[in-house]
Amino acid sequence: PEPATPRIVTEIPGPKSRQLIKELGKIQNVGAVHFFCDYDVSCGNYLVDVDGNVMLDLFTQISSLPLGYNHPAMIKAVTDPSNLSTFVNRPALGIYPPADWVGRLQAALLSVAPPKMHHVQTMACGACSVEHGMKAMFIKFMTERRGSATLTPEEMSSAKEGQPPGCPNLAVLSFNNSFHGRTMGCLGITHSKYIHKLDLPVPDWPVARFPELKYPLDDHVRENQEEERRCLAMVEELIDTWNRKGLPVAAVAVEPIQGEGGDNMASRDFFQGLRDITNKCGIGLLVDEVQTGCGATGLFWAHEHFRLSDTPDVVTFSKKMLTGGFFSKESFVPKDGFRVFNTWVGDPSKAALLEAVVNVIKGDNLLDRVKVTGQHLLNGLKQMQGKYPGLISKARGLGTHCAIDFKDAASRDKTIAKLRERGVHTGSCGAATLRLRPALILENKHVDIFMESFDRVLANM
Amino acid sequence: PEPATPRIVTEIPGPKSRQLIKELGKIQNVGAVHFFCDYDVSCGNYLVDVDGNVMLDLFTQISSLPLGYNHPAMIKAVTDPSNLSTFVNRPALGIYPPADWVGRLQAALLSVAPPKMHHVQTMACGACSVEHGMKAMFIKFMTERRGSATLTPEEMSSAKEGQPPGCPNLAVLSFNNSFHGRTMGCLGITHSKYIHKLDLPVPDWPVARFPELKYPLDDHVRENQEEERRCLAMVEELIDTWNRKGLPVAAVAVEPIQGEGGDNMASRDFFQGLRDITNKCGIGLLVDEVQTGCGATGLFWAHEHFRLSDTPDVVTFSKKMLTGGFFSKESFVPKDGFRVFNTWVGDPSKAALLEAVVNVIKGDNLLDRVKVTGQHLLNGLKQMQGKYPGLISKARGLGTHCAIDFKDAASRDKTIAKLRERGVHTGSCGAATLRLRPALILENKHVDIFMESFDRVLANM
Numbered sequence: 001p002e003p004a005t006p007r008i009v010t011e012i013p014g015p016k017s018r019q020l021i022k023e024l025g026k027i028q029n030v031g032a033v034h035f036f037c038d039y040d041v042s043c044g045n046y047l048v049d050v051d052g053n054v055m056l057d058l059f060t061q062i063s064s065l066p067l068g069y070n071h072p073a074m075i076k077a078v079t080d081p082s083n084l085s086t087f088v089n090r091p092a093l094g095i096y097p098p099a100d101w102v103g104r105l106q107a108a109l110l111s112v113a114p115p116k117m118h119h120v121q122t123m124a125c126g127a128c129s130v131e132h133g134m135k136a137m138f139i140k141f142m143t144e145r146r147g148s149a150t151l152t153p154e155e156m157s158s159a160k161e162g163q164p165p166g167c168p169n170l171a172v173l174s175f176n177n178s179f180h181g182r183t184m185g186c187l188g189i190t191h192s193k194y195i196h197k198l199d200l201p202v203p204d205w206p207v208a209r210f211p212e213l214k215y216p217l218d219d220h221v222r223e224n225q226e227e228e229r230r231c232l233a234m235v236e237e238l239i240d241t242w243n244r245k246g247l248p249v250a251a252v253a254v255e256p257i258q259g260e261g262g263d264n265m266a267s268r269d270f271f272q273g274l275r276d277i278t279n280k281c282g283i284g285l286l287v288d289e290v291q292t293g294c295g296a297t298g299l300f301w302a303h304e305h306f307r308l309s310d311t312p313d314v315v316t317f318s319k320k321m322l323t324g325g326f327f328s329k330e331s332f333v334p335k336d337g338f339r340v341f342n343t344w345v346g347d348p349s350k351a352a353l354l355e356a357v358v359n360v361i362k363g364d365n366l367l368d369r370v371k372v373t374g375q376h377l378l379n380g381l382k383q384m385q386g387k388y389p390g391l392i393s394k395a396r397g398l399g400t401h402c403a404i405d406f407k408d409a410a411s412r413d414k415t416i417a418k419l420r421e422r423g424v425h426t427g428s429c430g431a432a433t434l435r436l437r438p439a440l441i442l443e444n445k446h447v448d449i450f451m452e453s454f455d456r457v458l459a460n461m
Numbered sequence: 462p463e464p465a466t467p468r469i470v471t472e473i474p475g476p477k478s479r480q481l482i483k484e485l486g487k488i489q490n491v492g493a494v495h496f497f498c499d500y501d502v503s504c505g506n507y508l509v510d511v512d513g514n515v516m517l518d519l520f521t522q523i524s525s526l527p528l529g530y531n532h533p534a535m536i537k538a539v540t541d542p543s544n545l546s547t548f549v550n551r552p553a554l555g556i557y558p559p560a561d562w563v564g565r566l567q568a569a570l571l572s573v574a575p576p577k578m579h580h581v582q583t584m585a586c587g588a589c590s591v592e593h594g595m596k597a598m599f600i601k602f603m604t605e606r607r608g609s610a611t612l613t614p615e616e617m618s619s620a621k622e623g624q625p626p627g628c629p630n631l632a633v634l635s636f637n638n639s640f641h642g643r644t645m646g647c648l649g650i651t652h653s654k655y656i657h658k659l660d661l662p663v664p665d666w667p668v669a670r671f672p673e674l675k676y677p678l679d680d681h682v683r684e685n686q687e688e689e690r691r692c693l694a695m696v697e698e699l700i701d702t703w704n705r706k707g708l709p710v711a712a713v714a715v716e717p718i719q720g721e722g723g724d725n726m727a728s729r730d731f732f733q734g735l736r737d738i739t740n741k742c743g744i745g746l747l748v749d750e751v752q753t754g755c756g757a758t759g760l761f762w763a764h765e766h767f768r769l770s771d772t773p774d775v776v777t778f779s780k781k782m783l784t785g786g787f788f789s790k791e792s793f794v795p796k797d798g799f800r801v802f803n804t805w806v807g808d809p810s811k812a813a814l815l816e817a818v819v820n821v822i823k824g825d826n827l828l829d830r831v832k833v834t835g836q837h838l839l840n841g842l843k844q845m846q847g848k849y850p851g852l853i854s855k856a857r858g859l860g861t862h863c864a865i866d867f868k869d870a871a872s873r874d875k876t877i878a879k880l881r882e883r884g885v886h887t888g889s890c891g892a893a894t895l896r897l898r899p900a901l902i903l904e905n906k907h908v909d910i911f912m913e914s915f916d917r918v919l920a921n922m
């Protein structure tokens with residue numbers, strides 16, 4: 001059963017973690033390793049490290065656990081004899097899918113597809129989902145330009161070489177403070193921290209400003225509307241400029257909430273504006289829900305909050321979805337095989353786990369729970385910012401996907417460390433933001449444990 | 462138990478496969494889907510499709526099954542209660558590794574590391590392995606150029622934008638007919654089929670010729686030496702040209718055998734030459750063993766056949782290794798964290814399966830078996846090309862990683878189809894090559910079944 005409270009018995013990382021970090025350091029870089037965990041005994045919302053520290057986990061493996069640790073339904077999926085061959089025999093899914101694959105796609109993915117999206121392609125992680133989602137958009141863009149013309153020998157031979165006309169000069173527009181992954185194409189649309197791209201030759205593509213909204217939102221309605229209009233105008237201008245300089249923008253990529261870059265949010269109007277601009281220009285709109293998808297915002301997909309008049313063209317997912325992949329409009333499904341393709345194109349064993357997760361989300365009404373718990377969490381954060389006004393601000397979020405800003409990085413980092421000493425594990429993002437990424441099973445009682453510790457830590461800052 | 466012989470009861474794809482392809486076609490592009498499989502009853506070297514056809518599988522999910530279907534050791538790894546939490550709780554491995562992770566890396570990966578390589582980084586598939594392997598080489602290259610100088614503010618801010626000096630202009634040199642993956646960086650070093658890159662903006666990097674050897678090798682020793690010398694000279698020339706045009710070559714990427722581009726092989730001298738040139742120029746050498754690694758050539762790594770005087774800098778793997786990743790020299794391990802990084806950086810459940818596989822390879826002396834079976838297979842192929850000289854040629858391979866060329870694509874494709882009608886499933890690559898990629902458990906008796914069918918099919922061509 002899930003522990004009732006956190007329990008801290010050593011500093012973190014403790015002696016056993018430090019020993020293991022030392023050993024792992026002989027094998028690879030361990031600059032990012034924080035502590036080692038005992039996943040056998042971790043349970044529900046509680047993560048247990050190898051030194052026996054029991055932490056309330058509000059970061060959940062960089063936002064990648066839908067149901068916390070060792071959920072009975074996931075244990076059942078792994079131990080179910082009818083799933084055994086799915087875990088043992090990973091197929092080349094794009095050529096030789098298993099007998100139950102269509103049913104699995106329907107139960108695990110189409111049953112939770114974004115409104116009006118009926119096509120899905122599995123992948124294995126967030127990066128390949130975004131890379132292949134972009135490929136689908138490039139292919140659509142060029143197929144339309146080519147029209148009914150057949151491929152020329154020159155297009156074919158130059159494509160093999162990696163040169164125009166077969167490999168055209170095309171760009172994807174993205175936003176400042178975005179994060180979409182760490183392979184080369186994904187890095188071309190990622191602009192959050194310099195260390196992600198330093199020393200790497202990445203595509204130099206247009207970057208628009210993402211709205212920087214003033215909080216509380218109710219007190220800055222007009223300023224924020226103007227800010228969003230400026231950002232949208234910049235998008236239009238960049239598309240125009242880059243088209244004219246011979247590097248056409250084939251698509252725009254955006255996160256519903258910029259999860260790594262500082263939990264930056266924008267309004268429905270902004271996203272509707274992006275949809276309108278991209279439709280008007282005949283280019284694709286990729287909404288990257290790798291971090292926001294799978295219910296954390298209280299709706300299954302964060303972009304559902306925007307009630308767009310037309311669906312995005314591509315919606316990517318991974319993390320809590322356990323499998324990577326993307327939904328797309330039918331018109332963005334390549335007409336030929338072997339274009340959005342690789343050896344595995346996903347993993348049926350992850351889809352089997354996702355099917356179990358989706359059934360729990362539906363059966364336990366977890367989206368409703370997330371809405372309730374999220375409201376409680378956001379209320380608490382707002383109360384805290386009222387109590388510590390010089391220190392924290394901009395409490396914000398959807399569902400339990402919440403964040404709050406600190407006056408500077410140092411106070412943010414110190415707060416996270418002090419929270420951990422009290423057994424509450426949280427995350428950071430952006431310049432001075434504390435981010436909360438709990439599992440969908442979080443309850444008000446867990447929020448209360450966090451909020452009591454948060455209050456005490458802030459009081460001592 | 463494994464079937465004794467193939468058994469074909471319908472055409473392939475049969476009616477059940479065709480029905481499922483139709484249903485899947487409503488959800489995604491199915492241009493690459495061949496037939497649906499029943500993985501519950503597939504066993505050992507035999508794949509069973511949903512229509513009940515039992516095929517001897519010499520292609521094994523694009524070369525990705527080390528031990529065939531439903532091997533008892535892999536079933537044991539999945540059902541072992543001590544592995545349960547590993548399959549249920551996928552961690553953010555780069556920050557919160559599980560307690561047994563160092564031991565797992567040692568047992569599953571370092572115990573089979575290429576000679577003199579002691580550092581390994583897990584990834585999740587071939588593409589991210591190559592992408593991050595290239596990143597490690599770019600980082601090494603620029604870190605050396607920077608020397609003791611600290612980062613300038615301009616380097617940091619331009620890196621976030623994706624522009625020099627933070628994101629420098631750098632290239633990786635690769636070879637004609639290479640294949641390294643389908644994300645943008647991987648596509649920059651891939652030159653096998655135009656459809657892989659058509660319509661996609663991929664890096665335009667230098668491409669050298671891969672040796673085109675004349676067979677039988679013994680009859681063309683001098684010509685082949687000259688051909689390899691010409692290709693190496695082209696590598697040196699391209700490095701020089703691209704350096705002078707301001708797009709320095711930071712690394713060379715090469716497959717020990719070009720697995721997608723036509724099973725093209727080169728000699729030890731060629732690979733030693735590449736190692737010498739890259740060392741002389743102070744640039745990295747990435748040997749991509751995604752398809753060749755894990756024992757199929759009779760040695761665990763194909764590049765071991767070359768007995769290089771100095772190890773490659775990066776050796777990538779995936780497919781039969783079940784987990785992606787790369788080994789590297791210590792000097793190619795980035796000094797800072799969060800550079801070769803992503804949410805999952807691999808999957809401990811795949812490492813658990815790999816550990817079981819490695820124990821079987823060692824315990825059952827499978828590399829010895831591959832050598833014996835491979836010799837039998839290659840002898841058979843040579844006999845066939847003696848018998849059908851106008852039709853097939855260039856029988857070649859290492860271990861059971863074998864191939865033979867046809868006079869044209871049509872006769873190759875027809876042979877593969879006719880073989881399948883007789884229950885032997887093989888693969889194609891390059892322009893007119895039939896490739897064999899059996900599991901490591903293949904035995905002489907399976908080779909005999911293939912060879913008898915091959916003989917009959919060729920006799921009727």
Ligand code: FES
Binds near residue numbers: 183590
């Ligand atoms: S790039 Fe996604 S799993 Fe490798």
